[in-house]
Amino acid sequence: MTKKTNLKVVLIGSGNVAWHIGKAMIDNEIDVLQIYSPQHAFKLATEWNIPYTHDLSALNDSADVYLFAIKDDSYQKLVAQFPFRNKCMVHTSGSVDIDVFQEVTNSYGVLYPFQTFTKNVVLPFDQVPLCVEANDEKTEEKLKKLAHILSRKQYVIDSHTRRYLHLAGVFACNFTNALYGLAKDITEEKGLDFSILLPLINETARKVNLSFPEEVRTGPAVRKDMKIIEKHLRMLDDEKVKNVYKLISEIIAEKTT
Amino acid sequence: MTKKTNLKVVLIGSGNVAWHIGKAMIDNEIDVLQIYSPQHAFKLATEWNIPYTHDLSALNDSADVYLFAIKDDSYQKLVAQFPFRNKCMVHTSGSVDIDVFQEVTNSYGVLYPFQTFTKNVVLPFDQVPLCVEANDEKTEEKLKKLAHILSRKQYVIDSHTRRYLHLAGVFACNFTNALYGLAKDITEEKGLDFSILLPLINETARKVNLSFPEEVRTGPAVRKDMKIIEKHLRMLDDEKVKNVYKLISEIIAEKTT
Numbered sequence: 043m044t045k046k047t048n049l050k051v052v053l054i055g056s057g058n059v060a061w062h063i064g065k066a067m068i069d070n071e072i073d074v075l076q077i078y079s080p081q082h083a084f085k086l087a088t089e090w091n092i093p094y095t096h097d098l099s100a101l102n103d104s105a106d107v108y109l110f111a112i113k114d115d116s117y118q119k120l121v122a123q124f125p126f127r128n129k130c131m132v133h134t135s136g137s138v139d140i141d142v143f144q145e146v147t148n149s150y151g152v153l154y155p156f157q158t159f160t161k162n163v164v165l166p167f168d169q170v171p172l173c174v175e176a177n178d179e180k181t182e183e184k185l186k187k188l189a190h191i192l193s194r195k196q197y198v199i200d201s202h203t204r205r206y207l208h209l210a211g212v213f214a215c216n217f218t219n220a221l222y223g224l225a226k227d228i229t230e231e232k233g234l235d236f237s238i239l240l241p242l243i244n245e246t247a248r249k250v251n252l253s254f255p256e257e258v259r260t261g262p263a264v265r266k267d268m269k270i271i272e273k274h275l276r277m278l279d280d281e282k283v284k285n286v287y288k289l290i291s292e293i294i295a296e297k298t299t
Numbered sequence: 300m301t302k303k304t305n306l307k308v309v310l311i312g313s314g315n316v317a318w319h320i321g322k323a324m325i326d327n328e329i330d331v332l333q334i335y336s337p338q339h340a341f342k343l344a345t346e347w348n349i350p351y352t353h354d355l356s357a358l359n360d361s362a363d364v365y366l367f368a369i370k371d372d373s374y375q376k377l378v379a380q381f382p383f384r385n386k387c388m389v390h391t392s393g394s395v396d397i398d399v400f401q402e403v404t405n406s407y408g409v410l411y412p413f414q415t416f417t418k419n420v421v422l423p424f425d426q427v428p429l430c431v432e433a434n435d436e437k438t439e440e441k442l443k444k445l446a447h448i449l450s451r452k453q454y455v456i457d458s459h460t461r462r463y464l465h466l467a468g469v470f471a472c473n474f475t476n477a478l479y480g481l482a483k484d485i486t487e488e489k490g491l492d493f494s495i496l497l498p499l500i501n502e503t504a505r506k507v508n509l510s511f512p513e514e515v516r517t518g519p520a521v522r523k524d525m526k527i528i529e530k531h532l533r534m535l536d537d538e539k540v541k542n543v544y545k546l547i548s549e550i551i552a553e554k555t556t
């Protein structure tokens with residue numbers, strides 16, 4: 043079997059995103075020359091049987107792409123310490139600007155996987171939307187090629203748009219998960235198991251794969267059923283949760299004509 | 300093939316819940332003697348090829364169960380007009396008390412399907428949690444039997460607990476769908492298609508089938524990343540949406556130790 047690409051990658055980072063994107067590269071036979079992270083590189087390197095270093099000065103200098111998957115806060119410091127110049131440097135963050143690399147290289151970009159990653163929760167990476175941005179055409183072509191191997195869903199999205207996509211993701215994922223948690227609190231307080239909620243949670247998600255959210259609204263706020271809404275508000279003790287109920291009900295009612 | 304039960308049912312109502320539970324009964328060869336609704340009974344009756352009436356005075360008097368799937372607001376009036384006494388009367392609402400029937404019968408109960416129903420969006424009814432409540436043991440046995448035929452998931456839940464379950468469902472379904480809508484607004488405003496959100500929405504739901512919500516939290520509020528949170532708040536124009544972001548982030552941060 044011929045390889046899908048000759049691109050050589052050094053992976054920088056060892057968190058959830060690094061693990062998932064690294065695994066996707068290994069699974070797709072992309073040549074990951076080395077993994078760097080100050081403390082935990084050996085764990086991932088051992089799992090995947092590839093070289094690693096915990097020391098920036100020992101970074102492999104022959105990669106075609108240096109792929110960063112580190113905390114947003116760490117970029118500035120790590121880029122300043124980066125030992126090479128004019129290498130192709132790429133990050134994976136929703137919120138970090140593409141320009142973070144411009145002081146140290148003339149070829150840089152972003153490969154943002156728009157998905158929620160939990161360590162050891164394997165998911166089909168070829169379904170993850172990959173958002174590509176680059177500082178020039180040559181780098182963009184390189185990143186598109188890489189994205190195309192890793193996933194069936196690629197988008198070219200600039201830093202401004204990417205920030206809004208990330209914000210949308212906070213609503214669709216982080217906040218949605220928080221609502222699952224609030225629902226869990228309510229059911230468990232009454233002695234019911236969380237699992238009773240799962241068919242409803244699954245169906246709610248499934249429906250928006252078939253119709254837009256505004257087409258499948260159900261519940262008291264859509265019906266502007268003030269009797270139930272007020273009853274529910276009286277049933278909630280926590281002020282913040284009560285306010286969430288109030289606010290989202292108002293938003294739903296305003297959108298329902 | 301022998302029938303699973305000899306129970307005869309009259310279905311009262313023609314909305315989403317009536318359609319879904321009626322269809323489940325027909326599919327399971329339960330004998331639906333008649334469907335009543337003041338205006339639209341003929342539609343469902345035609346679809347299922349069963350008798351119907353738009354007139355309460357023509358209600359079939361020989362059913363074992365009169366199954367109500369009508370609007371919460373309509374119960375009081377319809378129960379008062381019900382032409383028979385001491386029939387087994389059962390409703391399907393999350394919020395209506397079991398006692399709504401007590402003036403006109405000595406056998407009554409609830410069969411609450413804990414799911415979101417949209418007309419013509421077919422779903423596997425045998426996965427829908429059915430919550431049973433009854434005023435006496437005999438009625439409970441009858442309803443358990445019916446529930447057992449319709450679904451693999453039955454629970455015996457009293458009116459008080461059912462109201463809280465319904466409230467939990469508002470968070471897990473109605474409000475979650477509203478968040479999907481807010482995420483859609485944000486992406487569409489930047490020219491992106493809603494479909495880019497679907498892998499994230501699906502994975503967020505899938506994860507809580509494997510782990511509890513508190514175990515799979517991701518995002519800026521968990522990391523208490525105030526820089527991103529403040530950036531996001533500045534990106535949102537609508538005051539209510541801004542407040543939703545603030546409140547849910549605070550709730551997440553408080554729960555994360």
